[in-house]
Amino acid sequence: MAEPTLEGLRLALLDGNRVSIRRSDDPHPFDPFALPEHFIETIEIDKARYMGRDRKASLNFSPWFNALIGGRGTGKSSVVHFSRLALRRESEMMDLNERSEPRTTFERFNRVPRSRIDEGGLQEDTIITLTLKRDGVRHFLHWPQSRDGIAVEEQDVDGREASASQSITSERFPVRIFSQGQIAALADESQQALLSVIDEEASTSVQKAILDESRDQFLALQSQVRALDVKLQGHDALTVQIDDVKRKLQRFEEAHHAEILKGYQHRNRQRREIDRQFNTIENMAQQVEVFADTLMSEDIPDGLFDAIKAEEKDALGIVAALAEAVCAAESTVRESAKNLRSAVVAQRSELAKTAWQLAVDKAGSDYQTLVNILKKQGVTDPSEYGRLVQERQRLDGEEKRLVSLKNQRDRVVEHAQVQLEKVWEARREIYRTRQKFLDQTLARNPFVRIGLLPYGRDPLMAERSLRDVLGVSFDKYKEIIFLPMEGDEQAKGLVAELHRSLPESVSRATDEIENRLRQMHKRLMKACQNSGDFGARFNKFLLAESSKRPDMLDRIMTWFPEDTLQIQYSRLGDGKDFQPIIQASAGQRAAAMLAFLLAHGKEPLILDQPEDDLDNHLIYDLVVRQIRENKSERQIIVVTHNPNIVVNGDAEMVHALNFSGGQCRVAQSGSLQEKSMREEVCQVMEGGREAFERRYRRLGREVNDV
Structure with a gap:
């Protein structure tokens, strides 16, 4: 209603209950002043x-x-x-x-x-x-x-x-x-428009954001794996180099000088570790000095306090005491750095006097004697042993680095697998959110039912999506991706295999599709590595495509067909005799x-x-x-x-x-309720009062004659 009038009340009474009239004992709550x-x-x-x-x-x-x-x-x-x-x-x-x-x-x-x-x-x-x-x-x-x-x-x-x-x-x-x-x-063959409406109303944006984030994290982890693989490419060559050096060193060890050689190697490793300890302490002292440089109090802005006033003078005194504390701390820190440096010098001096240092010197002297003996025995390059020892030490360090990278790669791969399962779970949650919305919205709707099939049953939509991921145009590899049924010939290709002969139970069908999807992902990944079972031509195409797009394999592993809708309508709108929407008129x-x-x-x-x-x-x-x-x-x-x-x-x-x-x-x-508005509605929508009354009289007489 507009402003309350008797005419408005009359029209409300004509409308009757549940339209323009609400009774005080109506079991359904009604607040006439409530706004959306x-x-x-x-x-x-x-x-x-x-x-x-x-x-x-x-x-x-x-x-x-x-x-x-x-x-x-x-x-x-x-x-x-x-x-x-x-x-x-x-x-x-x-x-x-x-x-x-x-x-x-x-x-x-x-x-x-x-x-x-x-x-x-x-x-x-x-x-x-x-x-x-x-x-x-x-x-x-x-x-x-x-x-x-x-x-x-x-x-x-x-x-x-x-x-x-x-x-x-x-x-x-x-x-x-x-x-x-x-x-x-909304009810056309693609169903994408209706699915977008459902997503907006069901607020799946949160679940989709989680899916995107999970997928991005998985892609990032897989990118780390590829980067580590590049760094690990020299591992096999390094193993060959280490074996060569070992064989060359074996000549010297077989000359019954193994104890001297091993002792020299052992003392060398000890010496490098002791040097590393001293260097670490020296670096600490330098870091402490750098920290000491940052310890200084800040001056109070000019004019902010008046030193003549007693109450402000007290505050300035406290600030001055704080400054003295900072200065004392700075001195203490610098003294600590000085003490560390002194300790390094003193302990280096003590180290030179130890029995261990004598053992290191003896190992070096014995090694030099061995080299001289080998020269007298006709070894063409007596210094080769020293070079080989150094090379072995370098290769050992490189091997340790690569082993560390290999362990890191294993951890990233394991993390990526966990993340991939999160991608699957995020995709399932989108389906569950959609299904919950449809169940709540259309539970008792007499006109329409909408069922949701996870991972879809629409082969054309799945084909388009899969071709986009693989980078395959629609005129190529039809028998591998999807070839529709012709006559008695069954549909062929990956998409057809995904949807063929599924259990009637939605939950069992979902489990089966997920298993088939995982197998499909594995087959496509092998094909991208030129070892798949699709044939040389398709394998070669995927190998070339994956070389251009390094993340193609990862996107295959996170590809899912879209859910599809099963829409049914009631012919009479009475909640009975629901039929597939494809059989319905416009x-x-x-x-x-x-x-x-x-x-x-x-x-x-x-x-x-x-x-x-x-x-x-x-x-x-x-x-x-x-x-x-x-x-x-x-x-x-x-x-x-x-x-x-x-x-x-x-x-x-x-x-x-x-x-x-x-x-x-x-x-x-x-x-x-405004008369002028009703007349305008009658004029625009009924052709005017006279046309409306004549049509009503003619229709009324026909009804009475029946």
């Missing part, structure tokens, strides 16, 4: 080609049910297009088939014409402002054709100011917009999708001519009833030519549009 969490208040169109060119066009909306009516070409659908632009939902149209009617219509509208005869509903200076309430806060969304300026403003007690975030997304401003063409596209398909859209959600819903393709009984049983049931909990804006939707849906706000002076204008706005 999100609703659109107004939309202003300024300087569009056919609207708002001479003066701004402004439409105010009720938080509940709004109807836009008018003849053809009066701008009703344009208001929907303007809303889509203001809410930055152009991508929803771009996701449709490029030849689909709703997309081509929007593309013709969403452009600036270059000439008077060119298509386009915008101008260079077009500005759209959409005002909406979000959790009690008024927001202003601006869409200028130039794309410059502030996009989002918020209003508070002090007025309007730019929002801290200028982002306009469906998560921040949840509004659903559907034209009749979009509704029809009207039945539209009814099923409309039943789904109206069955869930609290966000504003904008529908552009939803009655197209629907039978009249479906318009009343489905659209009108659902609007009545939902409008107290969510805002609904409908563009329509059907009087049943406006009148029996009990629209709180009606905008009647017309075309005059080359512009689409709002001829009249108001509620149905």
